[in-house]
Amino acid sequence: MAQDKEDKGEVQGMRRGLLQGAGLSAALALLGGAITPAQAAEGGSFPAHKRWKIVFVNHVTTNPFFVPTQYGIQDATALLGMDYQWTGSANADIAEMVNAVNAAVAAKADAIAVPIVDPRAFDKPIQAALDAGIPVFAYNADAPSGSTNPRLAYIGQDLYLSGYQMGERIVSLIDSGLVALFIATPGQLNIQPRLDGAVAAIKKSGKKIDVQTIATGATVNEELSKIKSFYLGHQDLKGMFAVDAGSTQGVAEVMKESSLPSKGVHGGGFDLLPRTVDLIHDGFLDFTIDQQPYVQGFYTVVEAFTFLASGGLVGPANINTGLKFVTKGTVDPYLTTSTRYEGKSTKAQIVPRTGAIKG
Incomplete structure (x- = not known):
């Protein structure tokens, strides 16, 4: 019996991995269908879809750290044809955050994102959202290891x-x-x-x-x-x-x-x-x-979009947004640019890259 469960877990893990990273043809082949590269190339424009709304609940809504996160949300929703709401608590009040999640469920949001800053308080509200067919993603903060919290994925730093x-x-x-x-x-x-x-x-x-x-x-x-x-x-x-x-x-x-x-x-x-x-x-x-706060917003929207667009077939997946020490010797690029990506400008822009890429 234990081996059967292990084998089933391996198959599910393989299926998710193929759906997320190995290519459309491989994924469909696993699921019983097939598609050639030529057929994929002929797919044309992305199908029209509902203008889905994702509600971002936050624990410190006015904290300057989350300015680039909000820019990431704005850019991703504009790119993907979605709407969003930024709500929650200004001073880390857990009850206010829980109320905001419950309000998003009552308003029939299409997706919800919330930092899980308390080990238990969000378990029931998130389960209620999932029971209502609303996918929920954790960003910036996740449930502790071994938790029963049912969120679909975590987007943030380890x-x-x-x-x-x-x-x-x-x-x-x-x-x-x-x-x-x-x-x-x-x-x-x-x-x-x-x-x-x-x-x-x-x-x-x-x-x-x-x-x-x-x-x-x-x-x-x-x-x-x-x-x-x-x-x-x-x-x-x-x-x-x-x-x-x-x-x-x-x-x-x-x-x-x-x-x-x-x-x-x-x-x-x-x-x-x-x-x-x-x-x-x-x-x-x-x-x-x-810890790249911009992508904590951007990637969360993308995960919600792909989940909704695929009817839940694709994803969700945890995304580690990274860890990078910035010192006096490496700080100059942060000073010589002024963009939305680090929260220093309101202007949406593509930043030209010059020179070698350093790992």
């Missing part, structure tokens, strides 16, 4: 791994002493796994590093105030690092205001808020980590 790699970077910079780790909203699944990963990596190193975790809040001004206050009370610290965009910007501001790099203090964090990028260039942060 959060624990990104935190672990940040912890390894911290260990490479600091041998001992107090290190502050700032987190906007402890326990939320979009950032808590990063904190957990960073702490695990620091602990594994065996170095005599005293880690203190500080909650900063959901708004940029609040975060800056908490970080400044902590530093003033712990001026012997050796490092300040953050696991969210707003706190990272706050760390950079305090590092500059108190000239901390000249005192041997190191700093770093996540995401590419314009002020963070500027202060990396000026030498006040050692690094930030890019």
Whole structure:
């Protein structure tokens, strides 16, 4: 019986892989049909379809991190002939987010996307959406490993791994002493796994590093105030690092205001808020980590579109939106461009690429 289940799982995995990546002819052959390359080429224009609406529920709707995410949503829906709604909570209120999901179901949205920032709160609302025939995708934050959450796919960064790699970077910079780790909203699944990963990596190193975790809040001004206050009370610290965009910007501001790099203090964090990028260039942060928020919106729309267009035949698939350390030595491209892709311009544009492609 166990072997039968394993074999069935392999066949389903093969079928999904072919549908998503091996080509249309191979996929149809597996499903009992066949199509030649010439027939595929003669397909012509994409069929007319309903102008499907996808509702994006968010946990911090006004946070600047999600500006490029919204541009990605706008560009993908314009490209694919869809509509969207941006809703949720401005200050990480889980009840408001759940209400927004339920409202999208009641309004008969065609698809829903939501960061699963709580391990249990979204299980029933997402199941209700699926029962109503509405596909639901997680973006930016996913249900924990082993969860019963029924979302169809996750589009976002491997959060624990990104935190672990940040912890390894911290260990490479600091041998001992107090290190502050700032987190906007402890326990939320979009950032808590990063904190957990960073702490695990620091602990594994065996170095005599005293880690203190500080909650900063959901708004940029609040975060800056908490970080400044902590530093003033712990001026012997050796490092300040953050696991969210707003706190990272706050760390950079305090590092500059108190000239901390000249005192041997190191700093770093996540995401590419314009002020963070500027202060990396000026030498006040050692690094930030890019998780590509634009594609967290764009790819989620594409997944919803292909699911709806294929009647559920194609996808869904998890998409890791990446992990890239940005340092003083690699920050220049982020400064010399001003586009929607990093949230610095409202203009839709194609950006010419020059030079060799670096992996």
